[in-house]
Amino acid sequence: MKQEIRSTKFGRYGGQFVPEILMPALEELTEQYERYRDDPTFNKELDYYLRDFAGRPSPLYYARQLSREYGVKVYLKREDLVHGGAHKLNNTLGQALLTRYMGKKRIIAETGAGQHGTACAMAGAAFGIKTEIYMGAKDTQRQRMNVYRMELMGTKVIPVKSGSQTLKDAINEAMRDWATSVETTHYMMGSVVGPHPYPAMVRDFQSVIGKEVRTQIMEKEGQLPDSIVACTGGGSNAMGIFYPFIDDDVDLFAVEAGGSGMKTTEKEALHSASLCMGEEGVLHGMRTKVLQNKYGQILESSSIAAGLDYAGVGPELAYLADTGRIRPCSSMDSEALEAFHDLCRLEGIIPALESSHAVAYVKKAAESGELGDIVVINISGRGDKDLETVMGVRK
Amino acid sequence: MRIGDKFNELKRKNEGALIAYICAGDPTPDDTKRYVVSLIKGGADIIELGLPFSDPTADGPTIQAGIERALNGGMTPDVYFKTVGALRVNTPLVVMTYYNLIFKRGLETFVKDCASSGISGIIVPDLPAEESEELALLCSEYDIDLIFLVAPTTTGARMDRILSRGTGFIYLVARLGVTGARSDIASSTQELIKRVKTATPKAVGFGISNGKQAAEIIHAGADGVIVGSAFVDIIASGKDTEQRLEALARELKDGIRAVKEK
Numbered sequence: 001m002k003q004e005i006r007s008t009k010f011g012r013y014g015g016q017f018v019p020e021i022l023m024p025a026l027e028e029l030t031e032q033y034e035r036y037r038d039d040p041t042f043n044k045e046l047d048y049y050l051r052d053f054a055g056r057p058s059p060l061y062y063a064r065q066l067s068r069e070y071g072v073k074v075y076l077k078r079e080d081l082v083h084g085g086a087h088k089l090n091n092t093l094g095q096a097l098l099t100r101y102m103g104k105k106r107i108i109a110e111t112g113a114g115q116h117g118t119a120c121a122m123a124g125a126a127f128g129i130k131t132e133i134y135m136g137a138k139d140t141q142r143q144r145m146n147v148y149r150m151e152l153m154g155t156k157v158i159p160v161k162s163g164s165q166t167l168k169d170a171i172n173e174a175m176r177d178w179a180t181s182v183e184t185t186h187y188m189m190g191s192v193v194g195p196h197p198y199p200a201m202v203r204d205f206q207s208v209i210g211k212e213v214r215t216q217i218m219e220k221e222g223q224l225p226d227s228i229v230a231c232t233g234g235g236s237n238a239m240g241i242f243y244p245f246i247d248d249d250v251d252l253f254a255v256e257a258g259g260s261g262m263k264t265t266e267k268e269a270l271h272s273a274s275l276c277m278g279e280e281g282v283l284h285g286m287r288t289k290v291l292q293n294k295y296g297q298i299l300e301s302s303s304i305a306a307g308l309d310y311a312g313v314g315p316e317l318a319y320l321a322d323t324g325r326i327r328p329c330s331s332m333d334s335e336a337l338e339a340f341h342d343l344c345r346l347e348g349i350i351p352a353l354e355s356s357h358a359v360a361y362v363k364k365a366a367e368s369g370e371l372g373d374i375v376v377i378n379i380s381g382r383g384d385k386d387l388e389t390v391m392g393v394r395k
Numbered sequence: 396m397r398i399g400d401k402f403n404e405l406k407r408k409n410e411g412a413l414i415a416y417i418c419a420g421d422p423t424p425d426d427t428k429r430y431v432v433s434l435i436k437g438g439a440d441i442i443e444l445g446l447p448f449s450d451p452t453a454d455g456p457t458i459q460a461g462i463e464r465a466l467n468g469g470m471t472p473d474v475y476f477k478t479v480g481a482l483r484v485n486t487p488l489v490v491m492t493y494y495n496l497i498f499k500r501g502l503e504t505f506v507k508d509c510a511s512s513g514i515s516g517i518i519v520p521d522l523p524a525e526e527s528e529e530l531a532l533l534c535s536e537y538d539i540d541l542i543f544l545v546a547p548t549t550t551g552a553r554m555d556r557i558l559s560r561g562t563g564f565i566y567l568v569a570r571l572g573v574t575g576a577r578s579d580i581a582s583s584t585q586e587l588i589k590r591v592k593t594a595t596p597k598a599v600g601f602g603i604s605n606g607k608q609a610a611e612i613i614h615a616g617a618d619g620v621i622v623g624s625a626f627v628d629i630i631a632s633g634k635d636t637e638q639r640l641e642a643l644a645r646e647l648k649d650g651i652r653a654v655k656e657k
């Protein structure tokens with residue numbers, strides 16, 4: 001089942017659909033990544049940063065009250081406790097180290113919620129590499145604190161005013177920058193999306209999550225969980241926790257943002273559920289499932305969680321969904337909010353609104369028994385960044 | 396008219412080609428029909444008509460804005476083929492668009508629609524040679540040229556692969572970056588023109604906006620010059636558009652002609 005890095009595809013998904021200018025850079029990145037992914041020195045250094053800088057391993061916490069309330073045994077993988085407050089740093093530390101090994105002098109990236117941008121800023125500062133982040137102008141408004149955090153760490157944040165002014169436009173603009181600066185700059189993709197090798201590389205850097213869960217659940221339960229549930233925007237926290245279990249008898253649930261309803265118009269979707277509702281297409285360098293209209297124009301997606309608000313999804317998830325290995329599902333804004341409050345109240349943990357989608361799905365699905373007895377939820381991030389949004393809804 | 400025939404005709408006249416890009420439907424489909432006529436009157440030898448996509452990652456701000464105007468003006472692939480099919484011109488037409496629009500329409504349907512609306516070539520900036528096999532087969536079946544780009548970063552085996560697959564002309568990307576008018580010609584452009592060794596005509600684009608630059612490009616050994624953003628800028632201004640499109644095409648073509656007369 002595991003994909004050889006040599007192929008640029010997952011079944012018919014993935015590939016490299018980018019302007020010719022970028023192709024040599026992707027070849028170089030693939031080559032360098034293949035060279036270092038199993039290199040002992042590289043991995044020793046990465047392990048050091050993951051432990052002493054990021055604070056790994058993150059705990060696997062038995063959520064007693066939530067388990068009682070939801071009627072299923074729930075463990076929380078505490079990526080919210082990773083430095084910066086989200087899983088995103090696992091990936092950026094890996095890519096920043098690779099940037100150093102490749103001898104490139106500058107990092108650029110896109111960010112939606114600002115979580116990946118923040119993780120880039122942290123890694124960029126830690127490694128002393130100049131970092132610039134593209135962020136949709138709309139997102140710079142709704143995530144002001146993250147913009148400020150990035151700036152504090154010496155990162156330049158460039159607001160993107162084209163298109164819908166959200167994540168997909170930030171990716172477009174970062175790709176344009178890269179086409180100009182490719183010789184000196186590494187593009188740090190923030191999820192398991194984009195052209196090969198990003199989906200495989202980001203998955204590998206995030207797989208530390210699932211590897212830890214494996215050890216931790218064996219210690220606590222002496223067996224693997226029945227199911228693992230993760231929210232899915234681009235899909236990096238999901239692939240990271242799923243991948244080490246891909247050959248096991250564990251059900252894997254990818255929870256997408258159902259937004260305010262599973263409806264679309266000519267130009268926009270009320271949700272961001274590309275696996276559930278998308279059609280095959282080519283976006284941002286990859287063939288995958290995409291929210292698009294009948295002509296192939298990309299729709300503006302929507303979600304209360306900025307980090308899930310994306311019209312595409314990682315190609316490996318599209319492939320695993322088609323083969324039936326993962327189960328795509330969704331939670332709506334309102335359900336995610338409810339679960340957000342559950343976790344705050346019952347466990348003293350304030351989750352990111354993204355992660356709250358995963359919690360919400362467990363709440364819905366536990367009763368039917370489809371999750372089995374032991375569930376692991378990936379709490380991909382903490383919710384401090386979302387307090388203004390939640391307060392806004394309360395009013 | 397086929398692209399190859401046009402280049403042969405120009406070769407007999409010892410003349411380089413002017414390839415003019417505008418975005419179809421910018422700002423309305425009817426305007427496009429008139430603008431194409433102006434460009435041809437001014438001396439354009441081949442017309443590239445953009446089919447607008449919502450997420451044009453290879454285009455700079457000027458063409459992005461044109462694409463946005465066209466989408467707001469109601470341009471869709473259906474309207475595109477109708478508009479292009481209604482053009483009565485004896486000039487090769489080339490469609491430039493992003494892969495998702497082709498993919499969504501169905502590769503064969505798209506190529507068929509090109510053939511029946513009189514389009515002789517297809518350019519897809521986000522489709523590298525590695526991913527192009529299926530489209531290339533269909534294009535050869537329907538007698539349509541599939542035009543590939545080479546960049547200053549393209550080398551070795553990739554260059555060979557592209558040159559062996561490309562037909563019509565080879566699109567040389569003058570510089571790193573995205574589309575958009577610039578004032579200078581990079582030395583890397585001249586180098587690239589020398590590096591690309593092929594019997595297929597070579598046309599250079601990205602950043603060319605005036606007659607002097609066009610002359611330099613032809614002087615450096617290219618067979619054609621591709622100009623887009625400078626035309627789209629005129630359309631954006633919305634003033635005396637037809638006259639100014641024609642005048643700029645004439646200036647560019649004069650620059651191109653001047654080289655070969657020397």
Ligand SMILES: Cc1ncc(COP(=O)(O)O)c(C=O)c1O
Binds near residue numbers: 116192235307355382
């Ligand atoms: C906390 C958190 N969870 C999840 C996501 C979604 O990304 P992915 O699907 O790649 O894990 C984000 C994105 O910013 C995030 O910040």
